Amino acid sequence: MQGMMIARAKELLQDGTVNRxxxxxxxxxxxxxxxxxxxxxxxxDAGFVYNAFCGNNLSKxxxxxxxxxxxxxxxxxxxxxxxFNQLLTEHRFDREKVxxxxxxxxxxxxxxxxxxxxxxxxxxxxxxxxxxxxHTVYGDQGFNRSxxxxxxxxxxxxxxxxxxxxxxxxxxxxxxxxRFDMVAKLEAMTPDERFAFWRSxxxxxxxxNACRNVCPACSCEKCVFDNPESGxxxxxxxxxxxxNMFQIIRAFxxxxxxxxxxxxxRA
Amino acid sequence: xxxxxxxxxxxxxxxxxxxEALYIPAxxxxxxxxxxxxxxxxxxxxxxxxxxxxxxxxxxxxxxVTFKMQGQKIDIIDPRSETEDFVVFGVRACDVRSFSILxxxxxxxxxxxxxxxxxxxxxxxxxxxxxxxxxxxxxxxGIDAAEPEGDAVCWKTEDALYxxxxxxxxxxxxxxxxxxLEEADDAPVKAQQEQTRAIQxxxxxxxxxxxxxxxxxxxxxxxxxxxxxxxxxxxxxxxxTFVCPTCQCYDIRDFKTGxxxxxxxxxxxxxxSDFTLxxxxxxxxxxxxxxxxxxxxKLVYFPANNDGIYGCVGCGRCLSKCxxxxxxxxxxxxxEGEL
Numbered sequence: 001m002q003g004m005m006i007a008r009a010k011e012l013l014q015d016g017t018v019n020r021x022x023x024x025x026x027x028x029x030x031x032x033x034x035x036x037x038x039x040x041x042x043x044x045d046a047g048f049v050y051n052a053f054c055g056n057n058l059s060k061x062x063x064x065x066x067x068x069x070x071x072x073x074x075x076x077x078x079x080x081x082x083x084f085n086q087l088l089t090e091h092r093f094d095r096e097k098v099x100x101x102x103x104x105x106x107x108x109x110x111x112x113x114x115x116x117x118x119x120x121x122x123x124x125x126x127x128x129x130x131x132x133x134x135h136t137v138y139g140d141q142g143f144n145r146s147x148x149x150x151x152x153x154x155x156x157x158x159x160x161x162x163x164x165x166x167x168x169x170x171x172x173x174x175x176x177x178x179r180f181d182m183v184a185k186l187e188a189m190t191p192d193e194r195f196a197f198w199r200s201x202x203x204x205x206x207x208x209n210a211c212r213n214v215c216p217a218c219s220c221e222k223c224v225f226d227n228p229e230s231g232x233x234x235x236x237x238x239x240x241x242x243x244n245m246f247q248i249i250r251a252f253x254x255x256x257x258x259x260x261x262x263x264x265x266r267a
Numbered sequence: 268x269x270x271x272x273x274x275x276x277x278x279x280x281x282x283x284x285x286x287e288a289l290y291i292p293a294x295x296x297x298x299x300x301x302x303x304x305x306x307x308x309x310x311x312x313x314x315x316x317x318x319x320x321x322x323x324x325x326x327x328x329x330x331x332v333t334f335k336m337q338g339q340k341i342d343i344i345d346p347r348s349e350t351e352d353f354v355v356f357g358v359r360a361c362d363v364r365s366f367s368i369l370x371x372x373x374x375x376x377x378x379x380x381x382x383x384x385x386x387x388x389x390x391x392x393x394x395x396x397x398x399x400x401x402x403x404x405x406x407x408x409g410i411d412a413a414e415p416e417g418d419a420v421c422w423k424t425e426d427a428l429y430x431x432x433x434x435x436x437x438x439x440x441x442x443x444x445x446x447x448l449e450e451a452d453d454a455p456v457k458a459q460q461e462q463t464r465a466i467q468x469x470x471x472x473x474x475x476x477x478x479x480x481x482x483x484x485x486x487x488x489x490x491x492x493x494x495x496x497x498x499x500x501x502x503x504x505x506x507x508t509f510v511c512p513t514c515q516c517y518d519i520r521d522f523k524t525g526x527x528x529x530x531x532x533x534x535x536x537x538x539x540s541d542f543t544l545x546x547x548x549x550x551x552x553x554x555x556x557x558x559x560x561x562x563x564x565k566l567v568y569f570p571a572n573n574d575g576i577y578g579c580v581g582c583g584r585c586l587s588k589c590x591x592x593x594x595x596x597x598x599x600x601x602x603e604g605e606l
Contacts, residue, residue: 027592027597028471028472028586028596028597028600029401029402029471031592032586032592032594033592034500034591034592034593034597035499035500035591036496036499036500037496037499056500056590056591061500111587112587115400115587120314120398120399120400120401121398121399121400121401121466121469121470122400122401123401123469123470123471136401137401137466137469137470138398138466200296201296203295203296204295204296204297204298204317206317206318206327206506206509206510207327207505207509208504208505208506208508208509208510208536209504209505209506209539210502210504210505210506210590212504213502213503213504213590214502214504214590222540226539226540226541228541228544235518235520235533235534235535263590266590267504267506267590
């Protein structure tokens with residue numbers, strides 16, 4: 001897949017359809033992928049990757065990218081295309097300046113997911129179909145993709161692309177994802193249990209704003225929490241409940257516009 | 268060298284907690300964090316906590332002073348009081364080193380009395396690493412993960428916890444714990460240390476160094492055209508700064524209480540758009556400049572002002588936690604070619 005993507009990106013750069021490519025760049029280890037803009041065939045050959053660790057949703061970067069000159073090529077996984085459409089509906093980027101290629105996704109994992117399985121000292125990772133072999137200084141460990149999928153991918157709602165100029169690979173179907181199973185569980189709780197559940201979950205928050213900044217639905221020019229004039233700029237909370245309020249307010253703000261890309265859960 | 272069997276570790280914790288607060292790395296809603304020990308609380312095996320141990324001395328928020336107004340009268344209430352004695356147990360070598368970096372900021376004239384108060388009352392018991400990760404690079408800063416600093420230092424083997432004092436404070440603590448400890452041969456510790464150092468040599472960041480950076484290359488690094496592409500994907504969140512054991516920038520703000528003012532300080536992040544915002548505006552107008560600031564501070568400004576000591580301890584948290592996987596290692600490797 002990666003080879004086909006690079007080849008197609010080179011063609012589109014060559015024929016002038018686009019002047020740059022928004023994709024994913026290899027890192028120091030096998031899993032620390034960074035979103036990046038590639039401007040030449042050489043840059044694509046040197047650093048472009050697409051693998052099980054390319055979890056970043058690139059659609060939000062289009063807000064910034066389409067303010068620049070020329071057309072940008074972007075690669076979108078099925079869930080990214082839902083964010084793409086939502087951002088388009090909200091007139092957040094210029095569709096005319098984007099060439100979108102839909103690419104298939106078998107579900108993503110991450111360094112953190114592997115570490116949660118007790119893996120450490122990673123020196124390399126091989127993917128072969130659904131099997132993932134992690135090489136470490138402590139020995140090799142093998143996993144099935146389904147064992148290390150991120151939570152958001154375990155409840156993937158769709159393998160179908162809802163926006164693109166062209167597709168690479170076969171398009172998938174909307175899935176029966178069981179993504180509301182947890183909601184049903186929460187609804188079945190007593191109010192006290194539910195309160196305790198949320199207080200525990202939200203107590204993990206360190207107010208780093210990563211969930212907000214990575215979220216394609218959080219695209220306000222100036223977030224109310226960052227605005228010293230708003231009166232509720234909240235670098236510090238008065239108590240642990242006020243701390244939790246950030247999450248609650250954010251959830252209410254994006255409810256109805258969230259497309260379930262799951263970037264917040266990854267961040 | 269003294270030791271205690273791992274099966275009796277709760278006795279050790281109880282002995283420490285008998286007359287002071289004890290914090291250990293433990294499970295907090297599925298994540299390893301330092302938690303106040305209560306009987307039965309198990310120590311987490313994780314290499315590092317999500318948040319660093321700096322919180323104990325430099326908490327995320329703290330009240331500095333309260334102004335209470337009644338008519339024309341203003342009461343100034345100082346919230347400072349002597350901190351309770353506490354022990355932070357199981358601090359890794361990287362985090363322990365971060366305290367001496369923070370000391371260079373908070374304990375120089377004018378001394379930060381809030382920080383000093385906590386430092387005075389805190390005893391650090393470090394924990395040697397035996398299973399370093401690929402994100403570890405503490406050795407780049409002369410830190411030995413197998414022989415951490417700290418008031419006392421521990422090594423955990425298969426069946427026992429070995430402990431030794433490094434400072435007077437540590438000796439005092441160990442004297443108190445003497446009834447639950449037994450004399451031990453240090454051979455198992457030496458064996459573990461050798462093994463840990465051998466593992467480190469195989470880790471991908473073993474040869475990583477920041478030695479080309481420092482005050483001498485200030486303008487060269489500052490003016491590099493690489494900053495644009497390095498910062499391109501940065502989301503401007505504060506994850507790297509909040510999980511970092513050495514990031515020490517803070518903001519001081521006033522909160523209107525209705526009957527006065529609560530002046531507090533809280534962690535700030537150079538990644539934020541209102542960082543160092545002043546009446547004339549923000550000196551760093553785009554994410555590129557904010558991003559650059561963080562690495563200039565750690566690799567250039569801090570060593571320039573602190574005898575060549577870098578503002579990083581190689582704990583690897585920013586490598587693991589950044590949502591776009593951009594970090595000090597990638598930045599330093601990208602820029603060092605120009606130096």
